Amino acid sequence: MLVNLNDVLYPAKKNHYAVGLFNAVNLELARGIIAAAECTRSPVIMGTAEVLLPYGPLEEVSYYLIPMAKKANVPVVVHLDHGLRRETCLKALELGFSSIMYDCSTDSYEENVRKVKEMADIAHSYGATIEGELGHVGDNEGSAEGSSQLSDPSKFFTDPKMARDYVEKTGVDALAIAVGNAHGAYKLPPKLDFERIRTIARTVDVPLVLHGGSGLTDNDFKQAIQEGISKVNIFTDINVAAVEAEFKKFSDMNKGIIDLIPAAVEAVKQETEKKMKLFSSDGKGGVGDIALARTGLDKELLTRLVAEEVKKYLGK
Ligand SMILES: [Zn+2]
Numbered sequence: 001m002l003v004n005l006n007d008v009l010y011p012a013k014k015n016h017y018a019v020g021l022f023n024a025v026n027l028e029l030a031r032g033i034i035a036a037a038e039c040t041r042s043p044v045i046m047g048t049a050e051v052l053l054p055y056g057p058l059e060e061v062s063y064y065l066i067p068m069a070k071k072a073n074v075p076v077v078v079h080l081d082h083g084l085r086r087e088t089c090l091k092a093l094e095l096g097f098s099s100i101m102y103d104c105s106t107d108s109y110e111e112n113v114r115k116v117k118e119m120a121d122i123a124h125s126y127g128a129t130i131e132g133e134l135g136h137v138g139d140n141e142g143s144a145e146g147s148s149q150l151s152d153p154s155k156f157f158t159d160p161k162m163a164r165d166y167v168e169k170t171g172v173d174a175l176a177i178a179v180g181n182a183h184g185a186y187k188l189p190p191k192l193d194f195e196r197i198r199t200i201a202r203t204v205d206v207p208l209v210l211h212g213g214s215g216l217t218d219n220d221f222k223q224a225i226q227e228g229i230s231k232v233n234i235f236t237d238i239n240v241a242a243v244e245a246e247f248k249k250f251s252d253m254n255k256g257i258i259d260l261i262p263a264a265v266e267a268v269k270q271e272t273e274k275k276m277k278l279f280s281s282d283g284k285g286g287v288g289d290i291a292l293a294r295t296g297l298d299k300e301l302l303t304r305l306v307a308e309e310v311k312k313y314l315g316k
Helices: 005-015 027-040 052-057 058-071 087-093 109-125 161-169 194-203 218-227 238-252 257-278 287-295 299-313
Strands: 019-023 044-049 074-083 099-102 131-136 174-177 207-209 229-234
Touching: 005 044, 005 131, 005 229, 005 287, 019 027, 019 074, 019 238, 019 257, 027 044, 027 058, 044 052, 044 058, 052 074, 052 238, 058 074, 058 087, 074 087, 074 131, 087 099, 087 109, 099 109, 109 131, 109 161, 131 161, 131 194, 131 238, 161 174, 161 194, 174 194, 194 207, 194 218, 207 218, 218 257, 229 238, 229 257, 238 257, 287 299
Parallel strands: 019 044, 019 229, 044 074, 074 099, 099 131, 131 174, 174 207, 207 229
Antiparallel strands: none
């Protein structure tokens, strides 16, 4: 079932779990991610990022991601991560992506607001959702996502009051924040500013996003989610898991690439499932949950009302 960010992130925010974004730049990654979501009954966000387009052009990626999302028996968001150019975002919307991120975090605050507000209006006219970034999430050395290495990342941490102003002015549906996280593999253990996550979560209404999730400890994730993170981006971990599995299989390969494909799919599935369980999104992918999120009804209240009606009907 193809859905947008609001469908999966509002239930997550309310019930203190997070939904993972896993980038799927080829078919093996996409198949592993969908299999993990269906096996754990988890909602999922999958997609690609502008810097990953050399490995799979947007149009080609859309040819499998969108039909796979529609066919899945759990909610799937097809998301463009870190759209850097206006044209790329527009193309993703045109191709049927249900969500985009327009990253103007390196522009001035005013430019970031102006550009993202314009794109938010366009995305919403497609029924799609949009994520913005305030503060700037840098990159670890060798990151697939980019090469912006910050000498003092804390200078780029997200300011809570500014975040509220940003969300109000742009109309974004989700906000990526910089709190000590970075893209790619960490050289030194990262130190997340949990206090800041908590303050931002109390200050803004929209779900918060943590980029650069690969390499954080299980406890980092759990605490970040507890403090108010509703979406976590993962790429490095599944990217590496796929190739490690292929490498192992390579020694007893006899038919060629068709020996490696199932090994990669299985490794991506295992790694993705691990993350879904860690984020507690497993078991949250019922279609009923989405229907409830769309109507804004409270699940417990609705269950109680139905139970009362059933009791009346049965004359008890
Ligand atoms: Zn990112």
